[in-house]
Amino acid sequence: MLVLVRTVTGLEQLAAEELAAAQHRVIDLSRRQLVIEPHDATVVTSPPRLADDLFLIHDAVPDPGHTRQALADAVPAIQLTGEPADFAVTASFQGRRNFNRYDIEDLVGERLRELTGGRYHSRREGVTPPVDRVDWRVVLDGKTLWVGRRPFAVPLHRREWRRHTVTGSLHPPVAAAIARLGRLAPGLQVLDPFCGAGTLLLEAHAVEPGATYRGIDRQPAAIAAARANTPYGAEIAWQEGDARQVRGSVDRILTNPPWDVRLGIGPLGPYLRQWRRVLRPDGLLVAIVNHEQAERIGGDAAWQILDEYDVAVAGQHPRILVAGLRQRGVTKVR
Ligand SMILES: C[S@@+](CC[C@H](N)C(=O)[O-])C[C@H]1O[C@@H](n2cnc3c(N)ncnc32)[C@H](O)[C@@H]1O
Known part of the structure; x- marks a missing residue:
């Protein structure tokens, strides 16, 4: 299984070095993102500290490009399995599109509902999804539409030790x-x-x-x-x-x-x-x-x-x- 690692703009190369030092193979590097072939399960049990977040890739289809219609045509090609849980989708994309992140989230959310039988919680109206949910991540990076699932309950950048911050606390x-x-x-x-x-x-x-x-x-x-x-x-x-x-x-x-x-x-x-x-x-x-x-x-x-x-x-x-x-x-x- 491939893994999608999200990081901070400007830290991609350093994150790649951290992953390579842990023997994971970086197969693609673009703005804020790395796709890796993990050496073993340590990518989840001892995840990279330079990562903002990390997702196990469940499917990838070609990036459909600029138009919402092309996106709608591409989404049915997504194939994956998953349990019928409450879930949310977060999407981002590179480049100019005539659709927004909520369009991607809702189209993919509907497809995942069909595939898993789970209950999709859209973020379009600003409603917070239930805490006890599965988080799916979609990225359109210009070449590929990646669909990944976070193997953790919270984003990786949230540290267990961090209970207090001050003005200007660092990410x-x-x-x-x-x-x-x-x-x-x-x-x-x-x-x-x-x-x-x-x-x-x-x-x-x-x-x-x-x-x-x-x-x-x-x-x-x-x-x-x-x-x-x-x-x-x-x-x-x-x-x-x-x-x-x-x-x-x-x-x-x-x-x-x-x-x-x-x-x-x-x-x-x-x-x-x-x-x-x-x-x-x-x-x-x-x-x-x-x-x-x-x-x-x-x-x-x-x-x-x-x-x-x-x-x-x-x-x-x-x-x-x-x-x-x-x-x-x-x-x-x-
Ligand atoms: C940007 S914050 C550091 C945040 C820190 N890295 C964190 O993640 O929480 C800068 C800190 O410098 C402290 N500071 C400002 N002037 C200082 C000085 N002359 N001597 C010591 N600390 C100072 C402020 O009180 C503030 O907590």
Whole structure:
């Protein structure tokens, strides 16, 4: 069976690397989406953290193209089996069409009702389907109309640990990508000086519990949220403090400063100077920043940009930067 993996715009390649590292075979990659041939059931029992969501593909037919009539003609070709459960359908498409997502959902919903005998709950009128339902996903990617079923009760990006958020809390799959770019290893000391509700370090800890983690935020409510989000047994030091006055030395800084949208921090210079002092010479900074902040870091002679990814998240278009410290013209990363 093939699997449809949905991810965040800009993270497709990193998600492909995560899947390949778990021995799954990526057979197609397009905007926000990967189709894979899973190596084994671990794709469900230990799903990719960079995925927004994941669906087992039950059928695929050629993408019918632009018109609603072509869509209506294509849908009867869908063949699959399933139990007669309450179900909902979520659809999306690439490119220009003369129909909308609800047209796809209702046409496919009706076809699935015929095939499974289940009860279809349309989202067209904004009515929330019952909680205890099966979720089908349809994607028209320009080549193929994929029909998949979510093997989980809730979307994959919803983390069990996440009970609290703060203003600007990061989407967990994006945090997982930052953790991955941080090349974490046991024994490394990792700092998030703008930790908020802890998303970055909690995702990092989930993939590398052997590193040492410290999160700092100036808001007591953020520290309380991070503490409350921390799973039992995970040792992460959460401290109230100022990101401009960090002490000690660390191997990694993984962070998400405010992007001056809902929260502001003013010029990045004082923070960068402080981080330069605490980051070990062979350390790494991985930060998700707005474009002005990215230019500030890129233009700072102390830092060398090693990698960058433009992503689309929460209606914003920030950039993930991976940077090291320049040392007499050489950047060494362990
Ligand atoms: C974008 S949010 C971080 C969200 C976090 N990644 C999460 O997922 O919850 C930025 C955080 O920086 C904190 N902050 C702003 N200025 C700060 C400063 N000078 N020192 C420490 N924290 C600061 C804010 O309180 C806020 O929680």
